[in-house]
Amino acid sequence: MSAEPILSVSGLSVRFSKPRPLAHQLLGHPRQEVRALNGIDLAVARGETLGIVGESGCGKSTLARCLAGLVTPTEGEIRFRGERLADLRGKDRRAYNRRVQLIFQDPYSSLNPRMTVGDMLSEALTVHRMRSGSGVDERIGELFELVRLPQDARDKYPHEFSGGQRQRIAIARALAVEPECLIADELVSALDVSVQAQVVNLMLDLQDRLGLTVLFVAHDLRLVRHVSHRVAVIYLGSVVEIGPSETVFSAPRHPYSQALLAAAPTLEVKEGRKTPALSGELPSPLAIPPGCPFHIRCPYAAERCRREKPALLPHGGGLAACHFAEEIAAGTQPVRKAEPQPA
Amino acid sequence: MPSAAYLLSRLLQIVPTFLLVMVFIFLFVRLLPGDPAIAMAEAKASDQQLAEIRERMGLNEPLAVQFGYFVKNTVTGDLGRSILMKRPVAEVILERLPVTVYLSLYAVALSVLVAAPLALFAATRANGPADIAIRGLFQVGLSMPVFYIGLVLLTVLGAKLRLFPVGGYGRSFIDNLYHLALPALSIALYTSAILMRNLRASLVEVLDSEFVQFARAKGLPRRIVLTRHVLRNALVSAVTLLGLSIGNLMSGTLVTETVFAVPGVGRLMLEAIFARDYPLIQGLTLTFAVIVSLTFLATDIVQSWLDPRLRQA
């Protein structure tokens, strides 16, 4: 990546302590920790779209929430144009809240059911003092045009719209404050397939026109390939592979990426390569395995994988965190026999 | 605001409810052994008095016509004469009703005053020690019957500490805030426990919802997030609960008014039941039904005002 990153993340970890029932607290059961993110390193360049993929529960939403400032990381830092988010105070912090906007997955719970669309947008505009007086009305009109909503949407409530329209409202609300970076957490996965394309294309079009940087979080690989310049594959809170979209999709280096692609029915997997589909359960983030987090499910796992966590290193056109990335690509890494794993 | 069409349709829904209540009351008196006129008259009523009552109720006509008489009498406010009070039922009820309405509203106000701040306090510290303590305390409140709470209050605050009068009714609005404090509190402790639980649960849910997270992420001041986004949404279910609990509250007044010697319709009902004063029982049942229906109506209107999704008629 040549351009200076606008948003970067290093060593980002988030641990949630699982709420314990009172009885457990009294009995002195230890506090359990959910390790949602385990040392994520990422950087996004201005105007770039970075796709973030991974199974459900791997920490994608937690990453999105950290970037939006909703979750405070346990370790690591987030930098926006080189400045640490944790150091931003007062006016600077408010500016960050404006420049980086999050769009939630669920267009039903992310809009206040008791507010008209006009009120939502004007709240966003006035809180950041983007416009005042008649400027607010004018800007709301512009936003409706931008996201292709009818002007009479202003006085309606969220329940009067379809899922696709609601997601447009969420986009309009995010765009109201003229952000530089949009974080779209599963932007369309709650929508019917027939409207997914419309909403995604709208977002791409807006990105082009407004020069936005986009973090596109999704579990639909096809969609991510379609929209992203680069893709990061996340497994149990760690980045296991990151690289240009075409490279990752046509020649994935990490066994987990390979398995994800093999599991995606709509993606063509290269002929001749025998990629075993993803087997076994995703381990609980309460008990992340030592060594390579993927070794329990990895068909190529060797002794070293159980002891040593692989670093994210250049392989092929991108980076992958696998001890045997080269051997696997060359076809020399032995495939382990499918054995029932000890629980 | 809710539309006129919504209000009208909601008002019209009350009519069948009232009709049904009237059918029940009408049949009730006719299911009693003997002539309904005997039930509605004093024990020592003369034949002439009985004849008058039969005439008024149309007891010599077919059942359908009798019901017509009953509806006509009820609508015009003629509820018969109370055997116990020896006065027209409507007059007695109208005299006693304000006391009970005052007591109920007082209790509701106290419940909200107790429940709302505590629920907000607990919800914003969900699962913390303060939250657990508050919930535990209210659990105890919920598991005690109203009359027991009443007796405890009566003994401690009234008889021992002499902070409040142990019974009776005052002369003015302000005076009654003092006079009815104990009965109102004993009802409110129970209602507020239910209300607190419900309000806390919906607050926790709304506080966790994405639009609230978004409002916070946007940097909206905390106070505005709470009022504009959280409270309005959490209130809907609390209002429903409060409306529904008015029914309970009305039956609670039977006990509370008796324990605290409050001269309201609750105590009157109990007296009427003991005296088998059927005209009075009938009139009071009707009154309770009207009050509960009107409360439900008010609840629905407030709800539709709070929640635009309910506004379609």
Ligand SMILES: Nc1ncnc2c1ncn2[C@@H]1O[C@H](COP(=O)(O)OP(=O)(O)O)[C@@H](O)[C@H]1O
């Ligand atoms: N606020 C929270 N408290 C406790 N655990 C959480 C919280 N948020 C997320 N988690 C846990 O962290 C893990 C990652 O969740 P999430 O980021 O939502 O994954 P994804 O979006 O990839 O499905 C999950 O195991 C989830 O249960």
Ligand code: SF4
């Ligand atoms: S490091 Fe080992 S276990 Fe992990 S992905 Fe590579 S081969 Fe599989």
Ligand SMILES: [Mg+2]
């Ligand atoms: Mg998610």
